[in-house]
Amino acid sequence: MGPVSLFFLVLATAAPLFSAAQGFGYPTANLSTLWINNNASLPHVHYRGGLAVRPILLRSQSNKYYSQSFATGFFCAPPCDKFYFAVFIVQTNADTRIVDGNPPVVWSANRARPVRENATVELTSDGELVLRDADGSLVWSTGTSRRSVAGMMITNIGNLVLFDLMNATVWQSFDHPTDALVPGQSLLEGMRLTASTSATNWTENQFYVTVRADGLYAYIVSAPPQIYYMAESNDNKEGNDTTKVTFMNGSLSIFVDPKYQDMNSISLPTARATQFMRLESNGHLWMYEWNTGEETWPAVYDVMKPKFGDCGFPTVCGEYGICTGRKCTCPLQDNNSSGYFKPIGGPEESLGCTPLNPISCQEMQQHRLLTLNEVSYFDLSDHIMNETNQDDCKQACLKNCSCRAVTFRFYQNETEGYCRWVTKVFSLQSIKFEPLDYNNSVFIKVQLGPSNSAAANNSNLILGTTIPAIIIVVLLAIAVTLYLQRRAYYDKKDEDFNFDQFARMPARFSFQKLRECTQGFNKKLGEGGFGSVYEGKLGEERVAVKRLESARQGKKEFLAEVETIGSIEHINLVRLIGFCAEKSQRLLVYEYMPRGSLDRWIHYRHNNAPLEWCTRCRIILDIAKGLCYLHEECRRKIAHLDIKPQNILLDEKFNAKVADFGLSKLIDRDQSKVMTVMRGTPGYLAPEWLTSQITEKVDVYSFGVVVMELISGRKNIDNSLPEASSNLINLLRGKARDNQLSDLIDKHSEDMLSHQEQVIQMMKLAMWCLLNDGCQRPSMSTVIKVLEGVTSIESAILNRFIDANSVMPVQDNISAYSVQPQASTLSGPR
Template structure:
């Protein structure tokens, strides 16, 4: 590059006219000027890697100087740029990015190519690569704003002013923002210490020097052009690196386990370094996955097809190239879980839809006839309301990537098939066997992704798939004929039954009368019972059931007065129990007594009447105070904390201090009652289950309320830990001041637990705090966030990772802290039931939604 020189003339200034020292000064100025301007331009750095507080950027090409468009239709608008030491090549930048056709923007960190040809250092060479983004699921429009506020919070808002994302670093002594040489977006304090960094919140990419800590996830994009989250994710667990497809439960497709005897005091982490992906346990490298040595800038991306690929910039080709497929466990692409979309079968790299073995019947169609890799869809969607029309489609010599969900009590083909037909959440089963198909392994599949054709002689085992399909109303002729035959036989049977019906009814009535006489005798013999009242006595004390307090799934509750004590009388209007079963339940509930359990005073079991008499709770149920249905003032934070502690102590007593464990199974705000001083007590044990101390799990039909059901309800094998999950939901409702399922909210916020997952992953938990309570944000924000973390611990999908209630009590008392490595992919059992509200004995309508009757 040619240097620049200045020519300065002194002819117009005769020496006699100059002061004595002026000539010397002029000479010095000339020398300095020449020294400065003789420097070539390439010696200057045109990067701008830092920003100060109170800086605001508007997403507008006319307002941002450093904007570049690319040949693929994408564009970037950089606000920070860290150019390499060579002044040209791949550089890290932070700013606004849009993919083609460039009508929606992300705030992102991206890699761009730069040179030293002028003030705008970015060039159109190569295509920008996004390595981190703040709002991948909420892109914004033109004129969105990003602001590094005076109090150190990085805030991203859409053009209309709505909050999209925040670093939640307000008040943490932030001094500025920087994009580092490693591509890490950092907020730093006065001592140059990191306050917040993008490396702690990975999206789909790892950069050299970046670590994936235990509990963190890489989550793939939906496609190369759609940057929203996919179902594919990779995470670090205490024993290694694992990749899943998100479903209920998650499906494992890759694992890299580390076997070590070291006591794990420090969490496991995986670090991307030059030539390896290293796994560290107890701060010591335990294993590593070898990678090609870096010749230029590299990054590693988890992609929508399940591959983890290593990319490197090629100076010769001026583009990014794949230098390694890091996941090498699969012999070919057919084994990857999404290679043929959902239900697609991969054979030699080709995708087809399933066909019944030895049959021409069709139950599936391609999603797109021209793109077989997009998968297949059932011709008739599977409905849990029409289980009688479910059938299994048999596919031989087919395998599936996830074999972790074993049905232990199904070791032969028929048992395996029946296990799936009996469980509506099962969409397929795989049966793997050797020479004898009566002794094999059955795997359950809740959501069917790509299957793979196999050759049994090369794998030394056989594998068949059975896909659940829904028969349409126009079923095949053979099915229709079979239905007609069954219908004819049924009609004949009904005619025979009609002949006997009069006799049966007569015998039943007589037997019922005798049974009632016998049961009346049994009442007096049951020990430890609460007070027994006559129906007439309770009708009188409630003034003929005139003062209704509320209604629930099994009846209504009325205010009454027995002598001088106010009581709440619950009249069970839809109870299906016999008298003996009802009395046995009353005996169980009446035998437990705790300050945080509503006391059962008495009962009535007279002919068809079933009534329970409880102590009266003047402030009613918790839901009326946290949902603001009565325009009440918000509860202060200390009252909320006390209510949470009372609930925890009540559950702790049921789970750990009774002779037999009692699982309540219907923990929700409507079943938590408050006395005059807002002390909380658990009520309504109509769905409770007794568990022996030596039982690890119990099998029971699904019961409870939609929105509060733990994911293990889908297996029908539960423990008392389902109450802890429900406690976590209630805890979030108390903190947020809203219902768990609220259809009045925007679509993305209808389900509180889904919203919690998103806010936890984006570190925006403050957005969920009850907007009615100023003090929770202004004075108790840290305490509220810690309480949210306790709720998230209780909401872990794996019930074994949830704390016991005694541990919860210790955390609330300050004797313990919340576990650090939490899984944020919360789910519940709503996938097989409809969401609804279920008011309890002190709640107003709408009507209840109870899934089963009492025990």
């Protein structure tokens, strides 16, 4: 039985399941309609190669014997164990029955989260289109509940629309494009197409195309994103006019409101049959056209053609690879050095190159620039440094660790040039044989390693090996003796120390007492970079005992710190009960928090039920109050410097308390005087760690990150996700730009989704806290006023967050990496 006959048979058995206005073959559906993703409930068509569709709505474009029609429903690719709710192009006959021909998908609601057999899609009585997996979990929705929706239809150009009683559009798939465009579809300013990871993995990858005020741009994701294609408009936009790019027959046209005069066009082949275009995983925007004779969709035109052809695409030779014609090579200094990069994979794979020694910000004195003459770089972004001569351009890059390469271009008969920098190096292009009116060089930052320094150190190495072993033994013996004498001196000094000089000390415990109360440090609650925490019991009270490791200060300094922390008391700060300072042992005794740290409840590490929205709101307010006390109500400001879910503890009623404030000073006294490089936990660090003085506003930034983790139910940095969505804050900026903030709400919690408007307002507060400029972030007292409804968020905050450059400017001197703190008591990472 062929696929057409099979379809007729299934359609006959499925017909009673649909009313006249709801069934397959009709372009519309009414409210309160439920579709189940299985063969018994929906008509289904299987294609050659294993593709299958289960359509629910069909819009036939003509009554021809064969024509291309748009349908919406469930789609799967082999082995068909994952399904997508999508809009796809199908071939139909004069009876509007689907016939053979591979159906390309032009829009998908759940590309990052496919569903299984027996998943459902429902147009609810409230007017919301909802997709749920087979277990009932919410996967996606239009968010149009109670917005006067009267029905749903698929239009004759492939737009899935929810409409009201006046036939006005309430929601449409064209407002939420994925990776494809169909004729008649427009991308408005701020919208984007994002490529899939591969033909079989539909999650978003690092390429996207978007419309800006002055035209169409293609980017590859980095920090900041890098432009590899642009089609600018012919005139400057004025006022609040909206730029849009429309796919038309024979052109991709750039328009501006309100007159919609054609400002610029990208010429395309005139259509002979149905067309669509898709942003592919390699960054190409290909146009496809139906070939009736072969019943296929061949690629007929590459819409974006960089100046240097395929070599102008960012990943054609992988990271650091140099493209020359169709050949990829690794960078060589003046074509005679091979000591810095090695190819990834085999010689024919073109997977890129990897540095032999990764760049280390702790060893900036070992950074050098590899000179690549007659080489160009695709990036067209405006990351131009002020330096106008080549030497200054190179030195500026060497002084900033985030700079990974600079390009310097100067035109003939000119003495000055243009210096651009990048923070991530993708493919480069050889321009040796190109007829150009300019010269261009690329300088790639490399890290010197042992092999690079061998020649300079050979004589010293030979000399060193001749030193008699007896001298080394003697030196080691002297060092051990001095160490033991010094330790004995400080132990005796500690024993003679007078505790009475500290007036406000918490309880003091002996080491033996704390060993007994923890049953020999038997039950570990957690550990960090500065020690481990154990559960204990003092009398009837449960406690948490933190045993510090590698403490380098004397008892006097330790006790001074304990006195300071012990005097700080607030309902939203974890209470210090006591301490132990006995010889080299340093321990702290805290109140016990039975619910543990916040991360276990929002990252679902223990298969726990999702927190309700009201609980999350209370936790956010508790954190804000604890930080406000440290910043504004203590005798001296205390900047925590490592706010993250692991340092937020919860009591039995899910009241939140900030933990580990002030403890880094107990470990390394010098760090309270001079900041070296950056401190804290990656993903929670404010941008000013690189370039400016540190204030308590770094905690405000970290607070914003924690708020977003609470809202989304995921980690800020999650490398298990595709690169394009692995960074939550970058993803937030993109969703805010596309007006898709609801996509970030924790899908585990239906309660969160039912409070969507309140959650989005909380996201806007997080955006305020996440501004790159620390001076523009709110104080924690202002945050509390917003949370309590006393103060509203400034209307311009969202735009400032969206437009922010995610990389701070290049600094002129190395002092950006060794910052003197202001008049705050600086805490640090745990």
